[in-house]
Amino acid sequence: MRLARLIGWPYARKHVLRTCLTVAGIALGVAVFVAMHAANRAVLGGFERTVDRIAGAAQLQVTAGGFGFPEEVLERVQAVPEVRVAVPVIEAVVDTGLAGQGSLLILGVDMTGDRSLRQYDLESGEEAIIDDPLVFLAQPDSLIVTREFAERNRLEVGHRIPLMTMEGPKQFVVRGIMRPGGFGKAFGGNLAVMDIYAAQKMLGRGRRFDRIDVAVREGVPVERCQAALRAALGPGFEVEPPEARGAHFESMLRGYTFTVNISSLFALFIGMFIIYNSFQIAVTERRVEIGILRALGATQGQIRGLFLVESALLGATGAGLGVILGGAMAQLSAAYIGGLLEDVYGVAQHVEGAELGAPLIASSAALGVLASVLAAWIPSRAAARVDPVQALQKGKYQVLSVGENRARRRAAAASLAAALICLAAGRSAEAFYAGYLLAVLTAILLAPTLSLWLSKLLRPLLRWLRPVEGTLAADSLIHAPRRTSATVAALMLSLAMVIGFAGMAGAIYDSVTQWMDQVLNPDLFVNASGSISRRNFTFPASLAHEIERMEGVDQVQAVRHARVIFGGVPVSVVAADVEKLASKVRRIVIQGDLDEMYRLTAQGRGVIVSDNFADLRGVRLGDTIALPSPSGLVRLPVVGITRDYTDQQGSVLVDRSVYRRWWQEDSADVLRIYLKPGYSPERVRQRILEQFAARQRLFVLDNAEVRREILRLTDQWFGMTYNQIAVAVLVAVLGIVNTLTVSITDRRRELGVLQSVGGLRQQVRHTVWMEAVGIGLIGLVLGLALGAVNLYYTVEMVHRVAGLRIDYQYPWGVAALLVPGMLLVALASALWPAEKAVRGRLVEALEYE
Amino acid sequence: MNRLCAWLLLAASVGAAQEARSIVEEAQRRTRTQSQRYEGTLEVIGSKGKIAVKRWRYERLGSHGSSKAVLRFTAPPEVKGVALLVHNHPDRASDQWMWTPALQRDRRIALQDRSTRFFGTDFSFEDLEERDVDQFDYRLAGEETVDGALSWKIEAEPKKTRASQYTRSLIWIRKDNYAWVQMEGYRGGRLIRRVRYLDLELVQGIWTARRLEVTDFTRNSRTVLRVDKLEYNVKLSPEEFTLQALRRES
Incomplete structure (x- = not known):
């Protein structure tokens, strides 16, 4: 520690910029890690808090997926002796129609019994409402809102709020205002309570409930009550504690969380290379210093310790800054991720701002320090092994020794062999991920050797471009591979990440477009909800018949989507008239015969599952699956597997006859409308709106609008990863600036001599620029090559994690854009170091060393 | 000797229980009618003295334990x-x-909710149910004067088959005319609610309270029900006491 203070600190002060760049590298890596984790946690935490607050004193919740269940189930639950209180609930997120207020969580409850479970702590309201639920129940336009919501919208008791109901826009009256805190804080305060039967009418739910909240009789263990309810209701119902909803939500986000984790670790990994690079440079620059220390009796351990302490201090500083930066980024990201998840999954939640929390701060700080120490381990070991005599001699210390290169190459060969073995044996997840890591490790180990070879290959080209400057730049790269290889490796990794991601995104876009071409071919879509992913509102099936009778309409397909729990995970059940569907849609078949699967499904003798459902749930063609429904388990064979992007967790297509029989319902949330030839979608849309909009909540979208919306959601999905990649590239660019700054310092004498013998400033500039372009070019070649490997693993990961089969398509277009892009970035990062080289004092430069 | 005393005590307590039950049975017998109709005015007097008024029309067919009733609000x-x-x-x-x-x-109002207040009044849903004599065990707890009339004091405990919010209740029945004059409901020894039967009148040969006063000791509020236009044994059809009739007549 004393050595660090006496020797390390003056060095850091002397090289402020490099120290800052090094710290920035680790800070950015940690910041991305912190931001993603804090934002993710905020989203999950927001959802869980909302669930918890809304659950009140409920110990168990009875659900049957997103379809809900008939009212009669309530009596069956209430008849279970272990149940103390069972109250029905309807929950839905609706748009308020109030400027800037977004969504409002409507909680439909039965006030005659609900107060046994939830405390409606009313601070103001008509006296009658507070004391007398009769008035509240007798007037179905009654709403109780939170103080927070009321204040934001300047609402008082008696004021009206417009809400879109299934019967068109209706005015609701605020008849009570809840005190802040507790229940009133659920969904960020954007909460309104209404009578459950009014909510049924408003949301078009018929005589169905979403769930039943249960309090267990005193003295009865919750597990016993849970078992009794399961026995009474059968396997079609879920009986779980409220917190299980959080677990289901989390399982839905598995794919997203995984992607975020991988890219934030990548960013941190790239940051490690910057640290490694800086310390490698520091060791070479301070050889004389190390030699003197060793000559004065410093032990190898002390030298190693000096560098490790320095790296730990830099790591801690970087981590500290990273945590602060990450905290700020998390605030921005949390709202974005919240919106994204609501749009993509249609799950209502409210993010209340990201809090880092002590465990995340501690783990991020530890990660930053650990990454820094790990990255500095090899340079510090090299520093400890410096021979004092050789160290005090001037020489080409940047050259990698033959032995060092050989050892690296041998390690790379072993790593490659192990990666190939893992690939061959890669059915298991462990072998697959180990193979991925080993492949990346191979590339990292080979980076110095490949950099050297490529530098030698570049020399004639650079020389041809600029005989003097090109030769000097190439020689600088050739003679100092230690200086450049880590930057090249960082650049290589970030570009590999870009290629992997771009290839995956491109393939997914292509796949989604192909799916849309095949499946989303109706001329118009009539939605009950404003968003294509929300299923809060439903139509009666009779609306489909009414629209079908309209002039110009050829066919209307009523479709109902809802999630049910299958294997502990929410998956989508899509109920459609399969015979009609078969006449218009040729689905992309993965397994099975399309006509046969349509025929069997239409007859209610099978289901068609999506490819991601089959892969994620381990289901094969011919297997019988059991879907939970209020009437029991629906056991049907899988008669076909097709490509379908309806739900990231998978979807199951059933015929509406099956849906009516088992789910005891005949509603729809989407109507797919095909027009007769010659009829304009716009005119038919207008007629539908004129005829139905006044009495029925509906949104009519044409084909192009639905496609745009799906692509927008896909863009939104990738948006956060784009940002992470941008940070990774930025970290790599910092590495180039760092390397060039060191290069200028190293070559001060050389550049000074060049100027003293008549070299022009412009020539010095060109030398630095060409060196930077050289680093960029080498990084590009290696990055694009490693990107091909990374893309293979990414495609495979998408299959394993999300169950999506996407084609391997190398993103040539992106690669072509990256070449000039990265060269320009490399050039830009050389501008300042070049000016520094040009403006250095000549005498000082000649005195250097 | 001790055994004899024990037998005597047991015999006395059984006798007291039988006597208590027979008093309640007699009180019930005297008020048994084919049907009933009245117009009620409810005054809910909150802890701060604010008064809310509601009116309803009440019709009942059958009596004690197997009756059907419809209560329809007419105001506000x-x-x-x-x-x-x-x-x-x-x-x-x-x-x-x-x-x-x-x-x-x-909407169906479930058994579990009957301990909750009847729409802002101090009655609970359970208080509006008719008590069947067989659903409770009775014990004669003595005699007391209530509102100037000597009354039996009877303790009633719900049988295990009967779900009740009260762990026990005390009933006062006048000795001269077997009319209920007071009832107190307890939960775990704590007095929850007291119902007083006031302004007793002989209506069609039945001693009837024209004013009921309920005090909720947990909220410190009071509800007064005034009974007007009371008639017994009016002609009512069973079809009027169905969900269909409820829907039809609204």
Whole structure:
């Protein structure tokens, strides 16, 4: 520690910029890690808090997926002796129609019994409402809102709020205002309570409930009550504690969380290379210093310790800054991720701002320090092994020794062999991920050797471009591979990440477009909800018949989507008239015969599952699956597997006859409308709106609008990863600036001599620029090559994690854009170091060393 | 000797229980009618003295333990038309449904909710049910003067088959005419609610309280029910006590 203070600190002060760049590298890596984790946690935490607050004193919740269940189930639950209180609930997120207020969580409850479970702590309201639920129940336009919501919208008791109901826009009256805190804080305060039967009418739910909240009789263990309810209701119902909803939500986000984790670790990994690079440079620059220390009796351990302490201090500083930066980024990201998840999954939640929390701060700080120490381990070991005599001699210390290169190459060969073995044996997840890591490790180990070879290959080209400057730049790269290889490796990794991601995104876009071409071919879509992913509102099936009778309409397909729990995970059940569907849609078949699967499904003798459902749930063609429904388990064979992007967790297509029989319902949330030839979608849309909009909540979208919306959601999905990649590239660019700054310092004498013998400033500039372009070019070649490997693993990961089969398509277009892009970035990062080289004092430069 | 004393005590307590039960039975017998109709005015006097008034029309067919009743709110305007249908059973708790005219919907009120207040009054849903003599065990707890009349004091405990919010209740029945004059409901030794039967009048040969006063000791509030236009044994049809009738008449 004393050595660090006496020797390390003056060095850091002397090289402020490099120290800052090094710290920035680790800070950015940690910041991305912190931001993603804090934002993710905020989203999950927001959802869980909302669930918890809304659950009140409920110990168990009875659900049957997103379809809900008939009212009669309530009596069956209430008849279970272990149940103390069972109250029905309807929950839905609706748009308020109030400027800037977004969504409002409507909680439909039965006030005659609900107060046994939830405390409606009313601070103001008509006296009658507070004391007398009769008035509240007798007037179905009654709403109780939170103080927070009321204040934001300047609402008082008696004021009206417009809400879109299934019967068109209706005015609701605020008849009570809840005190802040507790229940009133659920969904960020954007909460309104209404009578459950009014909510049924408003949301078009018929005589169905979403769930039943249960309090267990005193003295009865919750597990016993849970078992009794399961026995009474059968396997079609879920009986779980409220917190299980959080677990289901989390399982839905598995794919997203995984992607975020991988890219934030990548960013941190790239940051490690910057640290490694800086310390490698520091060791070479301070050889004389190390030699003197060793000559004065410093032990190898002390030298190693000096560098490790320095790296730990830099790591801690970087981590500290990273945590602060990450905290700020998390605030921005949390709202974005919240919106994204609501749009993509249609799950209502409210993010209340990201809090880092002590465990995340501690783990991020530890990660930053650990990454820094790990990255500095090899340079510090090299520093400890410096021979004092050789160290005090001037020489080409940047050259990698033959032995060092050989050892690296041998390690790379072993790593490659192990990666190939893992690939061959890669059915298991462990072998697959180990193979991925080993492949990346191979590339990292080979980076110095490949950099050297490529530098030698570049020399004639650079020389041809600029005989003097090109030769000097190439020689600088050739003679100092230690200086450049880590930057090249960082650049290589970030570009590999870009290629992997771009290839995956491109393939997914292509796949989604192909799916849309095949499946989303109706001329118009009539939605009950404003968003294509929300299923809060439903139509009666009779609306489909009414629209079908309209002039110009050829066919209307009523479709109902809802999630049910299958294997502990929410998956989508899509109920459609399969015979009609078969006449218009040729689905992309993965397994099975399309006509046969349509025929069997239409007859209610099978289901068609999506490819991601089959892969994620381990289901094969011919297997019988059991879907939970209020009437029991629906056991049907899988008669076909097709490509379908309806739900990231998978979807199951059933015929509406099956849906009516088992789910005891005949509603729809989407109507797919095909027009007769010659009829304009716009005119038919207008007629539908004129005829139905006044009495029925509906949104009519044409084909192009639905496609745009799906692509927008896909863009939104990738948006956060784009940002992470941008940070990774930025970290790599910092590495180039760092390397060039060191290069200028190293070559001060050389550049000074060049100027003293008549070299022009412009020539010095060109030398630095060409060196930077050289680093960029080498990084590009290696990055694009490693990107091909990374893309293979990414495609495979998408299959394993999300169950999506996407084609391997190398993103040539992106690669072509990256070449000039990265060269320009490399050039830009050389501008300042070049000016520094040009403006250095000549005498000082000649005195250097 | 000790055994003899024990037998004597047991015999005395059984005798007291039988006497208590027979008093309640006699009180019930004297009020048994084919049907009943009245117009009630409810005054809920809150802890701060604020008074809320509601009116209803009440009709009952049958008596004690196997009756059906409809209670229809007539005022204030915001609750007008809301109705409650009660089917009492001798062997189990009653079934109750509520009709909301604005929604054109009926809803079932579950057994678990009967301890909650009856729409802002100090009655609970359970207090509106008719007590069947067989659903309780009785014990004569002495004699006391209530409102100037000497009364039996009887303790009633719900049988295990009967779900009740009260762990026990005390009933005062006048000795001269077997009319109920007071009832107190307790939960775990704590007095929850007291019902006083006031302004006793002989209506069609039945001693009837024209004013009921309920005090909720947990909220410190009071509700007064005044009974007007009271008639017994009016002609009512069973079809009027169904959900269909409830829907039809709103």
